[in-house]
Amino acid sequence: MTLATATTDGAPSVRVVLLRGIDERGLTFFTNRTSRKAEELRLNPRAAAVIHWWELGRQARVEGGVEQTSDEESHAYWRTRPRGSQLAAWASRQSQPLSRREELDARVREMATRFDGAEVPLPPFWGGYRIVPARIELWTHRDDRLHDRVHYVREPNGWRAERLFP
Numbered sequence: 001m002t003l004a005t006a007t008t009d010g011a012p013s014v015r016v017v018l019l020r021g022i023d024e025r026g027l028t029f030f031t032n033r034t035s036r037k038a039e040e041l042r043l044n045p046r047a048a049a050v051i052h053w054w055e056l057g058r059q060a061r062v063e064g065g066v067e068q069t070s071d072e073e074s075h076a077y078w079r080t081r082p083r084g085s086q087l088a089a090w091a092s093r094q095s096q097p098l099s100r101r102e103e104l105d106a107r108v109r110e111m112a113t114r115f116d117g118a119e120v121p122l123p124p125f126w127g128g129y130r131i132v133p134a135r136i137e138l139w140t141h142r143d144d145r146l147h148d149r150v151h152y153v154r155e156p157n158g159w160r161a162e163r164l165f166p
């Protein structure tokens with residue numbers, strides 16, 4: 001999904017992350033908690049996300065507050081990651097300047113040595129976030145650009161649905 005965050009003064013930034021879970025609580029993704037997105041979320045814990053399926057002619061938009069996933073959830077996902085991805089997570093100071101590609105390769109080798117013969121533990125700086133939807137919009141392609149848009153807004157007693165002009 002494409003994930004938008006913003007600074008406290010409203011400057012947006014956007015990037016793709018893997019949508020790793022979706023349930024009644026919200027949408028989860030995992031990342032480095034010192035990255036640019038994480039820093040923006042720390043100061044301004046709100047996000048918007050969009051997913052587009054070209055072949056299906058569908059788009060889903062979500063906006064809401066963001067919370068960190070529990071340690072159990074982060075551990076559960078971490079354990080499913082390939083060892084190479086785990087070492088990369090330890091090696092990467094995500095979003096920090098990297099002077100040379102070789103520095104990254106050397107850090108990966110260093111981590112491979114450090115954890116040789118052992119499970120790679122969850123880094124203390126890595127974990128999940130959950131977007132708790134306050135608004136959802138489902139868009140469906142229709143002919144002649146007369147698309148269907150249904151907008152759902154969370155209210156104290158449930159969700160209110162309304163159609164929007166395309």
Ligand SMILES: Cc1cc2nc3c(=O)[nH]c(=O)nc-3n(C[C@H](O)[C@H](O)[C@H](O)COP(=O)(O)O)c2cc1C
Pocket residue numbers: 013014015016017018019029030031032035036037038094095
């Ligand atoms: C298909 C795809 C999937 C990605 N999935 C993730 C992800 O799940 N988590 C993550 O931290 N970065 C992921 N990235 C990298 C991010 O787009 C981004 O480069 C990185 O998270 C740093 O973003 P930031 O500097 O805004 O924090 C993915 C990139 C692509 C193209």
